[in-house]
Amino acid sequence: MTLTVHPRRRFASVPALLAVLVAAAVLVTGLPSTAHAEPNEVGSSKVAQMRKTLDSAAAQYLEAEGMLEASKTQQRELNQKLTAAENRYARARASIVKYAAEAYKTGRLGVFGVMLNATSPDQLLSRSAALERMTARDEARISEYVSARDEIDHTKSAIDAQVAEQSKQLAEMTKLRKATERALSAVGGYAVDGWVDPYAKTAVAAKRNRDGSWPRESCSVDDPTPANGCITPRTRHALLQAQRWFGYYASCYRPGDMYEHPKGRACDFSSEPDGFKNFSSKNENRLYGDKLASFFVKNANRLGVMYVIWYCKVWVAGSGWKRYSAAGGSCGDSPAGDHTNHVHVSIL
Structure with a gap:
């Protein structure tokens, strides 16, 4: 009877084994890079349509408000x-x-x-x-x-x-x-209480035209955040005003987005110090987001803020706070879509 001898399994070298282990860890946890950190705000088709309507209605509202002033x-x-x-x-x-x-x-x-x-x-x-x-x-x-x-x-x-x-x-x-109210009601956006910080800082007002209207601006200046794209001068002004008091990670320009990010008219402010995390912020970091949202609401007329989204709520110029849910489930099911891990602001 002839014995069959199986060849001995060759073990990988220690450095190669470490490389494999690191690669596996990356697949599980994800790299902590800016590209992986950007929140995916895309929700249902109803939410997408609602955001499109908010963009148009809020922009026109701010123009009318400027002419009224x-x-x-x-x-x-x-x-x-x-x-x-x-x-x-x-x-x-x-x-x-x-x-x-x-x-x-x-x-x-x-x-x-x-x-x-x-x-x-x-x-x-x-x-x-x-x-x-x-x-x-x-x-x-x-x-x-x-x-x-x-x-x-x-x-x-x-x-x-x-x-x-x-x-x-x-x-x-x-x-x-009324157009804004209809758009919000289509996604269950009933009125809710928002965040009011009586001690919120006052921002320096952005430049207006002599008649009170807002100048038309394009994505023409460098985005100072790690996103490394372009933003409008007014968005840059709003960003820098907020960063005087709120120093957590922020990102503005983002290509391929269906909303205002590729136009240079929106920024996301992480409610965690070192970047966007795939979980809902709690305790002092949620309070940080509350205060930041209050800052933009208080200074909306000064900065040209169309709307703010934070923790399953959206504030729209002329309409106030409403419920907001991109996932359609419980608040926080989708930290990025529900905005429980970052404050979103859109600028005219």
Whole structure:
């Protein structure tokens, strides 16, 4: 009987074995790199449509809000101008009334009276010059009176136009608010209480146009976060303002996203110090997210914030806090989609 001898199994070298073990660990845990850390916010098709509607409605709402503020500023300036014109009118009217009373008591010599009563050529010239001065003064009084009256009428018309503009913008904002409400209700976005931090810091306002509207901006400046893409100047301003007080990991630009990230108009702020984790933040890190969300809500008008998403809730300009769930299950089932591991902010 012939014995069959099986060949001896050759063991890998120690370095090669370590490499295999490290590779296996990476497959299980994932590399802690920026690329792997980016949250996947994509939810259901309803959520995607809702986010698209929020983007459009919130942007238009902020534009209308800016025009409303500009109109109110213009109205205040016109009211000041009206007050000044009314004061000028009152002074001119008082002067004319006083002049009329004096003329009634003393009588006024006309041109022919001056001519007839003059006893010499020099006296005639002197009286003629005095008459011209009096006439010029009287005409100036009347001119000032008429000018002030015209300015009052014109200014009141301009104020009426501003009031009409404000009514128009308020109606537009109401329409956009209703559109937002409908979009949120489609994904169960009923009203909820949000985060209000009475001690939230005040950001430096971003630049607006002279009429109060927001400048159109493109993805034109470098993203200072590890994402290494482009963002809009206004998004960069909002990011840097937040980072004055909130120093956890943040990321803005992200290609291929269906929302605002590839447009350079959104940033994600991790609620964990060293990057996005696939679990819901708790305790002090959740409080960090609460405070950061409050910061953006408080400064929404200053920074051009369209909406903020944090911990299964979304705050939308003009609509307030609503329930938000990308996964459609319990809050936190999808930490990235439900935003329980990061605060998302979208900027106009």
